[in-house]
Amino acid sequence: MVSVARQASPAQSAGLWDRFSIRTKRVIWAWGFLALPIVFYVTIRFYPTVQAFWLSLTDWDLLRPATFIGLDNYKRLFADPLFWQVFRNTFTYLIIGTPVSLVLSFIIAFYLDRVRFMHGFIRALYFLPFLTTAAAMAWVWRWFYQPVPIGVINDVLQLMGLPQQPFLRSVNQALPAIMVTAIWAGLGFQIIIFMAGLRAIPTTYYEAARIDGLGEWAILRKITLPLLKPTTVFLVVFSSIGFLRIFDQVYNMTTNDPGGPLNSTKPLVLMIFQTAFSSYDMGYAAAQTVVLFTILLVVSLVQLWVLRERR
Amino acid sequence: MRKKIGLAGLAAGISFLAMGSAQAVEIEYWQYVFDTRVEAMNQLIAKFEEANPDITVKHVTFPYADYQTRVVAAKVAGQGPDVVQLFYGWLDNFVAGGLIQPLDPEVFPYDQIESEFFPIVSAMKRGDSYYGLPTAVRSLALFYNKQLFEEAGLDPNNPPQTLDELIEAAKATVKRDGSGNITSEGITVSMEGQDHQWWREVLIRQFGGQPYSDDGRSVAYNDEAGLAALKFITDLQLEHKVGLSGFMDEGQAAFRAGRAAMTIDGTFRLGAFADNPFEWGVTELPANADGLRSNYASYFANAIGATAEGEELEAAQKFLAYISSPEAMDIWLDVVGELPARKAAALTEENLADPIYGPFLKGLEYAHTTIFVDEQAQRQVAIDMANRVLLQGQDPAESLAQAAEEEQAILDRFYNK
Numbered sequence: 097m098v099s100v101a102r103q104a105s106p107a108q109s110a111g112l113w114d115r116f117s118i119r120t121k122r123v124i125w126a127w128g129f130l131a132l133p134i135v136f137y138v139t140i141r142f143y144p145t146v147q148a149f150w151l152s153l154t155d156w157d158l159l160r161p162a163t164f165i166g167l168d169n170y171k172r173l174f175a176d177p178l179f180w181q182v183f184r185n186t187f188t189y190l191i192i193g194t195p196v197s198l199v200l201s202f203i204i205a206f207y208l209d210r211v212r213f214m215h216g217f218i219r220a221l222y223f224l225p226f227l228t229t230a231a232a233m234a235w236v237w238r239w240f241y242q243p244v245p246i247g248v249i250n251d252v253l254q255l256m257g258l259p260q261q262p263f264l265r266s267v268n269q270a271l272p273a274i275m276v277t278a279i280w281a282g283l284g285f286q287i288i289i290f291m292a293g294l295r296a297i298p299t300t301y302y303e304a305a306r307i308d309g310l311g312e313w314a315i316l317r318k319i320t321l322p323l324l325k326p327t328t329v330f331l332v333v334f335s336s337i338g339f340l341r342i343f344d345q346v347y348n349m350t351t352n353d354p355g356g357p358l359n360s361t362k363p364l365v366l367m368i369f370q371t372a373f374s375s376y377d378m379g380y381a382a383a384q385t386v387v388l389f390t391i392l393l394v395v396s397l398v399q400l401w402v403l404r405e406r407r
Numbered sequence: 408m409r410k411k412i413g414l415a416g417l418a419a420g421i422s423f424l425a426m427g428s429a430q431a432v433e434i435e436y437w438q439y440v441f442d443t444r445v446e447a448m449n450q451l452i453a454k455f456e457e458a459n460p461d462i463t464v465k466h467v468t469f470p471y472a473d474y475q476t477r478v479v480a481a482k483v484a485g486q487g488p489d490v491v492q493l494f495y496g497w498l499d500n501f502v503a504g505g506l507i508q509p510l511d512p513e514v515f516p517y518d519q520i521e522s523e524f525f526p527i528v529s530a531m532k533r534g535d536s537y538y539g540l541p542t543a544v545r546s547l548a549l550f551y552n553k554q555l556f557e558e559a560g561l562d563p564n565n566p567p568q569t570l571d572e573l574i575e576a577a578k579a580t581v582k583r584d585g586s587g588n589i590t591s592e593g594i595t596v597s598m599e600g601q602d603h604q605w606w607r608e609v610l611i612r613q614f615g616g617q618p619y620s621d622d623g624r625s626v627a628y629n630d631e632a633g634l635a636a637l638k639f640i641t642d643l644q645l646e647h648k649v650g651l652s653g654f655m656d657e658g659q660a661a662f663r664a665g666r667a668a669m670t671i672d673g674t675f676r677l678g679a680f681a682d683n684p685f686e687w688g689v690t691e692l693p694a695n696a697d698g699l700r701s702n703y704a705s706y707f708a709n710a711i712g713a714t715a716e717g718e719e720l721e722a723a724q725k726f727l728a729y730i731s732s733p734e735a736m737d738i739w740l741d742v743v744g745e746l747p748a749r750k751a752a753a754l755t756e757e758n759l760a761d762p763i764y765g766p767f768l769k770g771l772e773y774a775h776t777t778i779f780v781d782e783q784a785q786r787q788v789a790i791d792m793a794n795r796v797l798l799q800g801q802d803p804a805e806s807l808a809q810a811a812e813e814e815q816a817i818l819d820r821f822y823n824k
Contacts, residue, residue, distance in 0.1 A: 158504070159482070159506070246655055254586065265652065266798060352657055353599050358798065373476060
């Protein structure tokens, strides 16, 4: 009895596997391998995302069991002047940061592409900030922005006979001051991507254009920029998401009064962080996260639509 | 057959019992990572285990930034610590979340706690129960740079004792460059540091008010006293121009760099200031014109985790009693530099005569503690209040009223939950 069963089972299973066509087997193998990342993403990414939507409808504070409170968190959020301030800040980072950093990095990439002298070295110099820890960088910049006699920038202003500026200690200057460091930090990466894009444009196009007598400006407008579009789209979306999610620069440059002074530099992510991990107001923080998620989604979709391939 | 099973069961039961009595109870102690605190606690655990060979204490530490989250997460997972360290300001949250249990009055007689510890221990009491006991406490004092005092022609052994003298000393020691920019502060202005505590528990009282109602549920500083206290701090920068908020980032950094003649800070800064490359001194926080002094004291207390029961509870109680004993406090003072929480252990002649510990200890006798419900958020309210005046030129009275409203909203949200 037992021996019969033993003999039968491998034969049966082999039969089942053999009955599949090679195509089906391939599909099974493919899905077998794909299952791992899928399971990983579902548990690590998608499940918490869905959970956040649910939490945003509760008053969970980590300690007590969550109770359903409907849209109260959203009502509170939209009535909170801090949220609108933070919302404005976040979009200021986005609307000024993204174009400025892209234009700058394109100009640098465009000219760096033509430089032969110490090309690698200069490129490395531009890329270096991207490799540096945001925390270390932010701290150095924090000291640059200090009043005299510590701050280098104010020392220079002083030497030129100009009044010293408060920078991070000002409601109006703090956000631009932080944005400068954020742009500077991301520049290296964008330059590298732009240069890769520029190199990918076949030189024959340029040669043909020059033979036809096109000027440099026309070449840039008619050939370089259109052919660089996929790169540009990628960088616009990538850098927008980066600015919408800005956190470490701000947090590290204003550690004593995170997002200050007077919330003038606070981005949405920092507000979420504080609501969740210093006030333990998880439900409210989840509602803010959902709003951030929606903003990111809408902004990315709008950009993809505006910059879409027109056929 | 049945007999055999019965016998086996009996044997197993007996061996199990025997194991139970021979096996030591293990309890977990949690605190955050801070080198000297960890070191002191290791010493205390070693001594405790020596005296109680049947108990082992597992010492678990987390980075400060994650600490509260870890405690809360552990509770959710049902694996909390048996004895846990907490900041007194977190107590309401810890109690509300059921993370800790009240101390058994049989084991820790409440009248003894009240007579033996400094009165600030009352911040550990909710309703009729005490929820924890501190090993060490912290208070504020005025640190001053003797070298800068001497350069300014002041007596380095006679630091300011009143608020007026404080301003005079600051005016004498401040240094400015040709354009009037401060290059070395007379006194630091730093709401982000300890100034918000100084304002709340010291200055407001010295100007005749009180920061909160007696039950701690309403803001009481929106009056003349609160305004005078706020103006005292903002005037240091705006009127007397002896300090600059944000100068060298933080008051303590400016003081360490020898670019501030005075700063108000706590016992916890002693370690950082120990190797300052200049001579410095400590004195009590200045009194008001009538000689009234006040201070702000805070502490980390140890409490018993909600999940401890039976043998573990007993062991946890023993351990808590030991780490709140005078012996433990002496070790803590030596290793960490924090002041003993028991009067008898703290107010020894030797400690009071100590030029560093003395002023802090004197401060403890008249110190207050704020019952925070969300320390970060309430601190932020005070920072913003000062910034509106310093950076936006808002009228101090308006700024104060706004702060009172914001802080009341925080208190209401908590107490109405």
